[in-house]
Amino acid sequence: MTDSLALDGTGPLHEQIRRAVCAPIISGAWQPGRRVPSEHELMALFGASRMTVNRAMRTLADDGLIVRRRRTGSVVASAAGDRAVMSMGSIRAAVEAGGQVYSYESLARHRARATDDIAGRFKIAAGTPLLNLSWRHLADGRPAALEDYWINLAAIPEAVDEMFDTVPPAEWLATRLPWSKSRYVVTAVNAGAAMAKLLDLEPGIACLKVDRRSWRDGVPATFVTCLYPGTGHALTGEVAPP
Amino acid sequence: MTDSLALDGTGPLHEQIRRAVCAPIISGAWQPGRRVPSEHELMALFGASRMTVNRAMRTLADDGLIVRRRRTGSVVASAAGDRAVMSMGSIRAAVEAGGQVYSYESLARHRARATDDIAGRFKIAAGTPLLNLSWRHLADGRPAALEDYWINLAAIPEAVDEMFDTVPPAEWLATRLPWSKSRYVVTAVNAGAAMAKLLDLEPGIACLKVDRRSWRDGVPATFVTCLYPGTGHALTGEVAPP
DNA sequence: TGCGATTTGTACGTATGTATT
DNA sequence: CAATACATACGTACAAATCGC
Numbered sequence: 001m002t003d004s005l006a007l008d009g010t011g012p013l014h015e016q017i018r019r020a021v022c023a024p025i026i027s028g029a030w031q032p033g034r035r036v037p038s039e040h041e042l043m044a045l046f047g048a049s050r051m052t053v054n055r056a057m058r059t060l061a062d063d064g065l066i067v068r069r070r071r072t073g074s075v076v077a078s079a080a081g082d083r084a085v086m087s088m089g090s091i092r093a094a095v096e097a098g099g100q101v102y103s104y105e106s107l108a109r110h111r112a113r114a115t116d117d118i119a120g121r122f123k124i125a126a127g128t129p130l131l132n133l134s135w136r137h138l139a140d141g142r143p144a145a146l147e148d149y150w151i152n153l154a155a156i157p158e159a160v161d162e163m164f165d166t167v168p169p170a171e172w173l174a175t176r177l178p179w180s181k182s183r184y185v186v187t188a189v190n191a192g193a194a195m196a197k198l199l200d201l202e203p204g205i206a207c208l209k210v211d212r213r214s215w216r217d218g219v220p221a222t223f224v225t226c227l228y229p230g231t232g233h234a235l236t237g238e239v240a241p242p
Numbered sequence: 243m244t245d246s247l248a249l250d251g252t253g254p255l256h257e258q259i260r261r262a263v264c265a266p267i268i269s270g271a272w273q274p275g276r277r278v279p280s281e282h283e284l285m286a287l288f289g290a291s292r293m294t295v296n297r298a299m300r301t302l303a304d305d306g307l308i309v310r311r312r313r314t315g316s317v318v319a320s321a322a323g324d325r326a327v328m329s330m331g332s333i334r335a336a337v338e339a340g341g342q343v344y345s346y347e348s349l350a351r352h353r354a355r356a357t358d359d360i361a362g363r364f365k366i367a368a369g370t371p372l373l374n375l376s377w378r379h380l381a382d383g384r385p386a387a388l389e390d391y392w393i394n395l396a397a398i399p400e401a402v403d404e405m406f407d408t409v410p411p412a413e414w415l416a417t418r419l420p421w422s423k424s425r426y427v428v429t430a431v432n433a434g435a436a437m438a439k440l441l442d443l444e445p446g447i448a449c450l451k452v453d454r455r456s457w458r459d460g461v462p463a464t465f466v467t468c469l470y471p472g473t474g475h476a477l478t479g480e481v482a483p484p
Numbered sequence: 485t486g487c488g489a490t491t492t493g494t495a496c497g498t499a500t501g502t503a504t505t
Numbered sequence: 506c507a508a509t510a511c512a513t514a515c516g517t518a519c520a521a522a523t524c525g526c
Binding site for chain 2: 025026062065079085087178180181183184204208209230233234235236238241
């Protein structure tokens with residue numbers, strides 16, 4: 001079994017080795033917990049140096065397919081089941097990917113201090129100065145999403161001077177908060193009267209609601225709620241063996 | 243600017259170098275497109291070997307923070323915006339994480355041949371033998387989700403003999419289809435009459451619908467639809483700098 | 485308790501290949 | 506064509522963790 005591993009001769013050697021060891025794992029031939037050949041065994045098997053074998057195995061470990069431990073060796077990681085990931089693109093990208101023309105319009109822009117309600121959801125002190133922005137995104141002129149931004153001015157003071165009349169907040173923030181931590185919560189809600197009117201829907205229609213919070217240096221920076229008509233929008237994701 | 247990079251002295255050298263280069267990127271000091279010091283410059287800066295510097299930079303590239311190109315060198319990758327990922331755990335894990343007792347009950351199990359409708363959604367030939375399984379997941383005895391499985395018996399023939407009376411299909415499949423490719427589509431739907439009854443809801447309540455398709459060796463293997471009451475369940479995800 | 489053996493982790497130096505300007 | 510900068514690969518060495526005796 002161990003000896004049935006074979007290189008396919010295409011591409012870099014460390015990639016060939018990675019694929020050779022990956023194959024029986026993703027096929028299920030090697031069940032979780034099963035020991036993977038040691039680096040020395042693979043060196044002998046493939047005639048490669050330890051650095052090269054090590055790189056292949058380290059990549060498999062980074063991808064979560066194996067677990068490595070000193071002395072005891074590497075074993076196949078437990079099944080993938082709950083490692084599914086979904087990518088959430090920008091609204092603009094989603095609209096344009098569908099071949100439609102993207103546009104947006106500002107619904108509101110005002111400063112406020114955090115009420116108890118907002119402060120609770122935002123996990124900040126009541127009274128913190130905030131900037132609230134509401135937008136409607138359009139696809140071919142028809143409502144595609146509502147977006148409600150709360151920006152913590154204590155964390156991003158430079159937002160005060162930005163009118164957001166030429167740049168939507170998502171893009172403006174992308175350059176101020178690159179790679180900041182953020183959390184998403186996706187739920188389904190029934191459209192209320194106001195929401196239905198803005199999205200041009202019947203009240204009660206199911207909508208996707210995506211709440212997103214981001215932090216800058218550990219301080220809550222933005223709180224965004226995005227609403228999509230249930231029909232006509234979907235979050236999609238893919239899981240694939242590395 | 244380039245010279246302000248500094249090691250923190252903790253942990254492996256390649257990790258220190260990675261962090262040192264990572265810091266100005268995630269802080270926004272180095273905007274997308276900005277050139278990252280070459281491996282030779284970093285060798286001189288930190289007094290490390292090229293192998294070590296290379297490993298640090300390769301890791302940053304794997305994580306998507308920089309883009310590496312021959313001759314022109316590495317540059318900061320464009321902003322993270324649309325790289326958000328959401329992990330989708332199993333229903334059992336979600337229920338138990340909330341401190342509730344998980345249970346499930348089978349609603350149906352029967353063999354069928356793919357109708358045109360199913361064949362179209364499943365992307366298989368009409369008439370293909372299928373196994374259909376329906377489940378209701380319970381949290382503390384109350385309906386928490388409905389799950390509807392279609393298993394392609396042409397792809398997973400051994401499923402015919404499995405009654406799934408002791409193991410739910412998700413767990414049974416995890417050992418047959420480890421790491422198989424799968425795609426998710428999340429939408430919001432209004433509960434229909436049957437759905438509302440099974441989930442103990444008022445008809446029309448918004449629900450999250452998660453469709454998942456998986457493949458084995460490129461052949462469609464399973465098609466799963468999972469429905470959650472909009473209130474009481476959410477998909478959550480996190481994005482964090484690597 | 486300690487000690488040696490095994491296995492992975494890290495880091496070095498070096499060499500050659502390859503894509504791009 | 507030459508120079509640059511990354512990509513791959515070899516060999517080596519020592520360190521750290523851990524298991525069995």
